[in-house]
Amino acid sequence: MERINEARQALLEVSVNLKREKIPVEKAYGRVLAERIMAEMAVPPFRRSAYDGYAIRSEDIREASRKNPVTLKVTERIPAGSIGKHPVTKGTAARIMTGAKVPEGADIVVKHEDTCFTDTEVRFFMSAPGGNIAEPGEDVKQGICLMEPGKVIGAADAAVIAGQGMGQVRVFRKPVVGIVSTGSELVRRGKHLPEGMVYDTNPMLLAGYMQSHGMIPREWEIVPDDMEMLSDSILRALAAHDMVITTGGVSAGDFDYVPKAMERIGAIVLFHGLPFKPGGAMLAAVKDGKVILGLSGNPGAAAVGMLYVGLPYMKKLCGRSSIHLTKAQAVLSEPFGKSSRGIRILRGSARIQEGRLMFDQMENQRNGAVWSMMGCSLLGEVPAGNAGLLAGETINVYFI
């Protein structure tokens, strides 16, 4: 576990070059905030009526009762968005709508359904000490900090920014991640498939997770098992993207050229090979300040490697302030029979059953199967040296 944490940490120590852009607030949902949002304005900005009713002086109805109602003169009608013409004085009332500014002099708005009224007069049947007026700054005090940079802008965040009157907001540019697939057997979808070859699935799989985390994935190219071509492709991909991911060619096979390509292009390797399965056959390197993550060629293993080890760095690259994996404990709904010397990562999905987080394993946990990732929303962590797990046991899980 220590080596895995060190690997994550080594990635996080690579400094990121965040770029900002100003965008309209209506485009801001899901983006990462790049500025501090201060309350330039108190909310509400004025004494705001909470109801449709009558703005009066509470003093005037102190003696009011069913038996001895108090009648006040209605001087005006204040729709929301309008300003009253007169202050409320002894013996008078202003008809006022929800959201309108309460005129001076009034310390209470009595709901209209608690009164009897005509256009010119309104009658009250009980006393009240004041109320139904939202004071300026009651929701938000002027000058407080509403949001810090690094926050992912949610629906309400965008609304709060709009409520301050801002038409635009500064966000971090989404990082663009280039994906290089290595393997002479790979063909891009939509093309003819010669015998002995298979369609490449890794870019689509990794791209989906990147998108869900706020990155722009870009399929760079499929490179055959040739060291020179691979080195060249990675160099060009590095120049064109904020980060590069390769799939395949990272373990110890005859054609596993990624480690050799790192050497050739002069990238500094941060780590190569981590003690977990599937996906531990991965490497990370840095060149020109940019990270290259070399993942397994097996889809399930590639996705686990990227998410389990690479995700904190990738969140940092998005400008996010909260970058660590979201960890929880979950109950295994089915046994996991395989024993394992190292850490084993199970692919699964989350389900709440009677208030408990359940971990449902994907049917097919085979390394190579892209199917093992269908519907996968959780990674489950089986500790090293485990002889297998029973249904009902609790494991650490990570939301991905």
Added chain:
Amino acid sequence: MERINEARQALLEVSVNLKREKIPVEKAYGRVLAERIMAEMAVPPFRRSAYDGYAIRSEDIREASRKNPVTLKVTERIPAGSIGKHPVTKGTAARIMTGAKVPEGADIVVKHEDTCFTDTEVRFFMSAPGGNIAEPGEDVKQGICLMEPGKVIGAADAAVIAGQGMGQVRVFRKPVVGIVSTGSELVRRGKHLPEGMVYDTNPMLLAGYMQSHGMIPREWEIVPDDMEMLSDSILRALAAHDMVITTGGVSAGDFDYVPKAMERIGAIVLFHGLPFKPGGAMLAAVKDGKVILGLSGNPGAAAVGMLYVGLPYMKKLCGRSSIHLTKAQAVLSEPFGKSSRGIRILRGSARIQEGRLMFDQMENQRNGAVWSMMGCSLLGEVPAGNAGLLAGETINVYFI
């Protein structure tokens, strides 16, 4: 509760006019699938080597042991993506790479690390019954159904589609929802704010939730409290969108023109007013086969109304097959002191603590506050006739 279920049902009975479009698979993440995806191709499509090693006849090494190793002649080398030139015959072996097609005759691939080898010979030290070969269709049998229409395309789904060689996929067009804000006090962000007026926050709030559920929100216009202008705006919005949402003007105030506008434009009202707070002051109507959802002017109430009642219909409008609210039970982390006659909807967020789903209430549960929705990912349902809840009590919650 029955009236609320009936309201959801009434909306679901409005037939939706789904439009399809064909898009590149790389754009499909998060979209709703509009076709059935069949396995045109078995996966793997051929007998695939699971390792780098030697493809041989297991018969040939039946007698192999440490003491009496068996040596075979290496006839060729088959990289992934290539086809062997010869079948494997008695006494021969083919060097083969992970992912390559296993030549005829061979029934086992022995991992290279379990052998001693030169370019021309390979030596085996133990017998093995066969294996390390993935048979055609082992992962996916040809002809099975991989995905049904109505599924939201996840990362692995897109990869599975790509793995079938498809370059394009048919999805449902995202529905476009027009948002009409009503209220003479409202000003759009980025504009000057006259005294007594406030910035409109509802469109941004609702738009964020719409986007997260796969719709395209469009701010239509801010309409002052004027019945004719409102009716006209709704009619134009209906013509331009798949659904229209209004905020404000839906309860019983002097300027609550939405119900009157429904009458005026000849819309059929499905329901008006539901027994929950906040947000129950809402209506739904149908005109020209399109739904108009009239929500409260208070942001928190508007969002609760849209999500708690309108979301199933809105998911249906996206073409999704799974449309019901995602319900679970959660434990209240703090007491909720207020008693309530009707159903009360609390805004909160989800947290897993020791494997249990916790409901953390938003600080400010006031109807009007957009802040009450910041970070809100769960709606908690306090049953009608409740005297308040203690910390540790369990309530029904809905993921939004």
